[in-house]
Amino acid sequence: MPSGWPRDRRLWWLLWSACPGLGWVSLRAIEAHLGSLEAAWHAPLRDFPVLPGRGRQALAQFDRFRRRWGEAPLEHWAQKVQGGRRVLLPGDGASPP
16 A cells, blocks of 8 residues: 555545546546545535546436445445455555556
């Protein structure tokens, strides 16, 4: 995992990366625009940045994904990913260039 990333930030990245239609570039743009992926989780859809190739349909998909996981998804997500799973995140030294 990226060195220096706190546990919660890693979990937010992992959770959001499971949202259909979102890739690393979009996640970086959302995080930069809203301050964190945690803030994005709780932000109204009107606050989301305009992402290349993303329209109303994508926002509806984000909203369905967030509703499926609820208001406080991290502990459930932490249980889901525990058990030694290894995932590359942006900034991880093992990530390809």
